[in-house]
Amino acid sequence: MRGADIVVDMLIGYGVEVIFGVPGDTNVPLYEALQDREDEIRHVMARDERSAGYMADAYGRFTSKPGVFECPSGAGAMYSLPPVAESNSSSVPVILLTIDIPLPGEGRGMLTELDCARLFDPITKMSVQVKSAEKLPEIIRRAFRTACSGKPGAVHLQIPEDMLLAEVDPRSISLHVETECRQFPAYPTLPPAAKLETLMSLLTSSKKPLIVSGGGVNRSCAGPEVTELAEKLNIPVCTTMTGQGNMPDDHRLAVGVIGDNGFHPHANWALEHADFVLFVGSKMGSVVTIGWTFPKITLNKRVAQIDIDPTTMANNYENMLSVQGDARLILQHLIEMAPANHDPAKTQGWVDDLNELRANFWENAEPLLSAETSPLRPERAVRCFNEALEAYGKPAHIYSDAGTPTPYMTRFLKIRDRHTRFAIPRAFGGLGSALPATVGAWFANKDHRPIGMFGDGSFGMTVGELETLVRLQVPAILLLFNNGTFGWIKGLHRLKGHNQCFGVDFMPPKGQAIAEAFDLKAWTATNSSELDVALEAAFAHKDGPCLIDIHIESIADRVPPVYSWLSKRSKDPLSIDAEDVRYF
Structure with missing residues (x-):
């Protein structure tokens, strides 16, 4: 067997159904082995290694199995750092395979040479370089055991290309898997x-x-x-x-x-x-x-x-x-x-x-939830989404970026369906995760509608993955909160008394036009009526992904429901009064 065949055989043995990744110079042998077994394991090509990592992260969040992704050497490995760090700190089991330069090239100035094992060590539970093709089964077993046992987390394997090309006598190795480590928590424990x-x-x-x-x-x-x-x-x-x-x-x-x-x-x-x-x-x-x-x-x-x-x-x-x-x-x-x-x-x-306090809160929130203003208020947008989700009546996997949607979704989103799941990557608050995450969410369970929520700052970072969604015909509903600014950071500027904010504004994207250029079905909503119509059409749309470009008030225009921010404005955060709190 070649080393690449061993890797793929072990992944299949551990029940891996999909591996996300990006092609490069060094991972061609892995792709050859995957192609030979494509009836047993699927490879999903992303347009960016960071996106592939967020796909694996979402897969791990919405299943009881680890997400797996791969990347080529050099820049591919460096682009993979943000999602790996997020998964590890968020206790999401993810396994990354970086296919690196051949071992004989080490220390000789070979293109893309990088000590990936050291690079990923601070942000993973385990990061090792494979130096013998015969040890591949053992190390892969250790990877799944580490990712899935105890506190789940991320594992990184640096596999030199020559390890994938090496010929191994199958009689000299054991390809057994630990069935307990196919999912997490492996070996769950009880206290006395x-x-x-x-x-x-x-x-x-x-x-x-x-x-x-x-x-x-x-x-x-x-x-x-x-x-x-x-x-x-x-x-x-x-x-x-x-x-x-x-x-x-x-x-x-x-x-x-x-x-x-x-x-x-x-x-x-x-x-x-x-x-x-x-x-x-x-x-x-x-x-x-x-x-x-x-x-x-x-x-x-x-x-x-x-x-x-x-x-x-x-x-x-x-x-x-x-x-x-x-x-x-x-x-x-x-x-x-x-x-x-x-x-x-x-x-x-x-x-x-x-x-009683909860009922009073929702009663007092009614003016905000029903407000008809221009631009559309986030509270009103969340109510539109709540109503559309309830009318849909089927489970969903909702993944929100850590930025603009977070405070209002966390406060006003209502999840009544036991099987609907909601996830926010909160460990490092990186933008650009939600759009690609809908791919991983869909592969996690195709009976759950994948929904991604993100601001226009995030959208600009991962817009290329619209092609991935269309190519794979993922029935994702993408909600773009569009206001032409990095709203959270602009809000912080204003919170500190700087009304003339610096370096946070950009041209609002033409979300519908961009989506349609990628052959997505898309709508623009500037008020609640248009949003209601668009959401109804989006939930009814089943032929691939769709996007709603929601023109919405920025959280830099009005203080969002953030306890520490309200305190800095000398407001009582525990008050249930539905008042507008301005920065100035």
């Missing part, structure tokens, strides 16, 4: 039973308990378990930004999103007034705690944490209890342990108080 008993005691003895469901719950696919445990013990649930969608938004125990960006005032109020808080799958980092300044009443000695990674335990607060293990497995055991005689009336007053 005594810890679970202590945790159950804390949950059932509290008068104002609260569960905060984080991104780790989505990684562990444990949303149903969070809901069931909350229902058994009658405990309200908040989510972090990355945990959004763990629980249907119209559930009587679903309070809302906590933290800084796109928060719900009543959710943050709940975090401050709870007498016991169970964080599940959350780092409790700067966004959740608003730079470790919230709650104002410290969380010390009223928090328990469930996390697969023990290094995150009690990192920012003094925990009452730290419970290491897989979120889904732990929650399943807690459900079984829930006392049959537990009295829901004990916490019903607390639940009623939070539901």
Whole structure:
């Protein structure tokens, strides 16, 4: 067997159905091997290595399997850095294969020579160079084991081209795979039973308990378990930004999103007034705690944490209890342990108080959600989308860029369908992810409509992937929020008192014309009526991708629902009054 055949054979053995990538000088042998097995594994060509990485990232977020992508040497590897860093920090299992220059060329000034193993080492769980074709099976097994076990993350393999061309006697190697590592979490763990008993005691003895469901719950696919445990013990649930969608938004125990960006005032109020808080799958980092300044009443000695990674335990607060293990497995055991005689009336007053606050919030938000202004307000656009998504009535994979759409989608998006998933890459906040991510989201599950949300700044970075969507006939719905500026950065300028902002404005793209030039179906919406019509047509459109160019107010024109920004404008972030907060 050639080394390239070994790689492809191992990937198929691990259940890899699709590998994303970009062709180059060094990866031709890999492509030959993939072509020989194209009935068993599909290669998806992206137009940029960064885009291929975001496709793999979305695939990993929306499945229980690692996303895999490949790139050629040199610049291809460097372009792959942003998505790998995002996946690793977001605990998304991704495996990158960089096909590098032949080993004899090292240190001799060969074109595209780069020490990729060292380059990726700081941003991955494992980064190694393969120096023997006979070791390929062993190293690939280690890659899947590392990516999928413990805290999931990214793995990088630097494979010199001559390793792919090398001839290997199949009798000298073992091509076996570890079936446990075909998906994550591989080898899920449980804490000692005594810890679970202590945790159950804390949950059932509290008068104002609260569960905060984080991104780790989505990684562990444990949303149903969070809901069931909350229902058994009658405990309200908040989510972090990355945990959004763990629980249907119209559930009587679903309070809302906590933290800084796109928060719900009543959710943050709940975090401050709870007498016991169970964080599940959350780092409790700067966004959740608003730079470790919230709650104002410290969380010390009223928090328990469930996390697969023990290094995150009690990192920012003094925990009452730290419970290491897989979120889904732990929650399943807690459900079984829930006392049959537990009295829901004990916490019903607390639940009623939070539901009253939640109802008041949505009532006060009505003027913003129904406002008919020019340009179109983000709140109104989100309501249009909510209504269209509900009318569609089928599950979707929604992937939002970290920039312009984030605060308003996080606050006003309503996900009622249990199978619809919502993802935001929040580790590094890089732009340009959502458009290519719709490709990975579609391959993750073709029964779920892929939807990408992004601003015009992001659109300019990945517009070439429109061709990929059309070539593959991915039925993605792309929502372009168009206002001719890097809105988040411009808002920061104004927050600091600089009304004459510098280096943040550009020509608004003609989104519909650009999309149509790539043979996408496209519409332009400048008001809610046009957006309603476009969304209805987009959800009905099944022949390939489509795009809606939404001309929308910038978050630099009006302060968005960001706790720290409102505080800097001397506004009470927990107020539920529907007022316009201006920068000047």
